[in-house]
Amino acid sequence: MLNIDCVTVGPFQVNSYLVTCTETMKGIYIDPGSDINEVLKIAEKKQISIEKIIGTHAHIDHAEGVYKVKKTINVPYWLHEKELKNLESMPEIANGYGLPIPEVPEVDNFLIPNQNIKVGNLDFKILLTDGHSPGNITLYTLDKQTNKNHAIVGDSLFAGSIGRTDLPGGNLPTLLESIRSRLFTLPPDTIIYPGHGPSTTIEIETNNNPFLN
Numbered sequence: 001m002l003n004i005d006c007v008t009v010g011p012f013q014v015n016s017y018l019v020t021c022t023e024t025m026k027g028i029y030i031d032p033g034s035d036i037n038e039v040l041k042i043a044e045k046k047q048i049s050i051e052k053i054i055g056t057h058a059h060i061d062h063a064e065g066v067y068k069v070k071k072t073i074n075v076p077y078w079l080h081e082k083e084l085k086n087l088e089s090m091p092e093i094a095n096g097y098g099l100p101i102p103e104v105p106e107v108d109n110f111l112i113p114n115q116n117i118k119v120g121n122l123d124f125k126i127l128l129t130d131g132h133s134p135g136n137i138t139l140y141t142l143d144k145q146t147n148k149n150h151a152i153v154g155d156s157l158f159a160g161s162i163g164r165t166d167l168p169g170g171n172l173p174t175l176l177e178s179i180r181s182r183l184f185t186l187p188p189d190t191i192i193y194p195g196h197g198p199s200t201t202i203e204i205e206t207n208n209n210p211f212l213n
């Protein structure tokens, strides 16, 4: 069965997710923000073996903790290739905000749209949900044990909102097309886990999201 722990961290209040297959206790750490301790503590307490770090995209709020996680538990970092520019610009962005300068981590594997990623017995499909940033991806899975659909969407779609498109590489028509063609085509009961704010569902956003109606 799938379990998702959400920990909201740092000045940008980013949602970091620890996604676990409860049969094998294998997990992935999605979007390590500025504070990584709470997620690592949860993993230790529940005896979850974190196998990889996955970045939905590499804006500083979603990637500033990656280097520290890699240093602490030595697991590979997976990211879409088009996010390298964002990743490499983190020190400059941090400087602009007056934040501590993060180390830029090495990317070990590039995420490829439509590829499948295994986490224990769970199978995630990578969907390209670009527009907020050029390589923002979504991890989608059907948990066969509960028959529930789950999608971790980065900063593409939020409860009642969408990602901003005014940052470098952002594009509003691209974002709207990504959401319509690759998220709104998922089963309506799919639970959406955004990069910021509360969870929602495809059905709720299809009916109510003011940016798509």
Ligand SMILES: [Zn+2]
Pocket (backbone or CB within 6 Å): 057, 059, 132, 133, 155
């Ligand atoms: Zn972002």
Ligand SMILES: [Zn+2]
Pocket (backbone or CB within 6 Å): 012, 014, 059, 061, 062, 155, 195, 196
């Ligand atoms: Zn964000």
